[in-house]
Amino acid sequence: MGSISLLYGLFSRTPTVLASDIDIGVDGLLKYELFGQTLWLTTTHVSILIVLMIFTVFAIVANRAIKKTDPYKKPSAFVNVIELAVEKIDGMVAENMGTEHGMQFANYIGTLFAFLLVCNLSGLLGLRPPTADYGCTLSLALITFMLIHITGFRYQKLGHLTGLCKPLLLTPINIIGELATPLSMSLRLFGNILSGVVLMAIVYGLIPQVILWFWPGVLHAYFDVFAGCIQAYVFCLLTMIYISNNFSSDDD
Amino acid sequence: MEFNEFFVKGCSAIGAGLALIAGLGPGIGQGYAAGQGTAAVGRNPGARGKIMGTMLLGQAVAETTGLYSFAIAILLLFANPLTK
Helix, strand or coil, X not given: CHHHHHHHHHHCCXXXXXXXXXXXXXXXXXXXXXXXXXEEEXXXXXXXXXHHHHHHHHHHHXXXXXXXXXXXXXXXXXXXXXXXXXXXXXXXXXXXXXXXXXXXXXXXHHHHHHHHHHHHXXXXXXXXXXXXCHHHHHHHHHHHHHHHHHHHHHHHCCHHHHHHHCCHHHXXXXXXXXXXXXXXXXXXXXXXXXXXXXXXHHHHHHCCHXXXXXXXXXXXXHHHHHHHHHHHHHHHHHHHHHHHHCCCCCCC | CCCCHHHXXXXXXXXXXXXXXXXXXXXXXXXXXXXXXXXXXXXXXXXXXHHHHHHHHHHHHHCHHHHHHHHHHHHHHHCCCCCC
C-alpha cells in the first residue's frame, strides 16, 4: 500500500484527488435575466455553438463544391463523399419508413443523425458533449414526440385518438406508454453519453500521469466513438420506427 | 439520534451503490443477445452485417434499464434532491 501511494505521489500532478477536482457537471459561464427568470449560459451552449459552427462551415464548403461540379464529368472526391453520405441516409430512411410516405422525413433524419454524431464525437475535441445535458436530449426527444403525433393526426385523422382507447380497459396504460416514449429515448441517449463523460473524468482525475499517455485512447474509442455512433443510430432508428408506425392505423 | 446532512449523504452513497445492482440485468440481456447473434452468424455467415446491426440495436435498447439506474445513482451522488 505504501509503495503504491509513493508511486502515485511521484507521477500524479496532485498528491490527492478530491471529488471536487473531477469535473463532470455542466458549468454556468454567464448569468443573465430574462422575463424575471435567472438563466445561465452553460458549457452545453458553447459546445452546441461550436458544433453548429462546424456544420455551417461544412455546409458552405459542400455547397460551393456541389455548385462547381459539372454533372457530365467525374465528380471530385469530396463531392463523392457527400453523395455517399446522402445516399446512405436516404437508403436508411427508405428501408425503415418505406418509400411511399417516408421520404419526406429524410431531411430531418439526416440532420438529426449528423447533429447527434458530431455532438457525441465532440468529446474527442475536448468539448463536453452537448448530448450529456438532459436539456438537449429531452428537446430532441420532444421534437420526435411532436412528429409522431402530427404524423398520426395527419394520416389517421381522429383514428389516432380513438386508437388509444382500442381495448377500453387499457386506455391509461396506452396513454402512459405514449408519454414514456420521449422519456425513454432521451434518457437512453443522455445516460449513455453521460456515463462516458463520467468515466473519462474519473480516469483523467485519478490515474497517474504516466499511464494517461497511452491508456485512455482505448476508452475514448469505446465510449466516444463506438457508443456515440451506436446511440446516434439508435435514436434515429427509433424516431423512424415510431413515426412510420403512424402512417396507417393498426387494424388494417 | 440526529439525522443530519452527513447521515443523508452517506445513505445516498449507499443508495447509489445499490442502484447500480440493476446493471446485472442489462449485462445478462446483452450477453444473451450477443450469444444468439454469434449462433446466427455461425448458421448463416452471409447475413453477418444484418445480424450485427439487429444485435447492436437490441443491445442498445436492452441497456436502457441499466441507464435508468445509472441516472439515479448520478442523481444521488451529484445532484441530490434530499440535501439542499
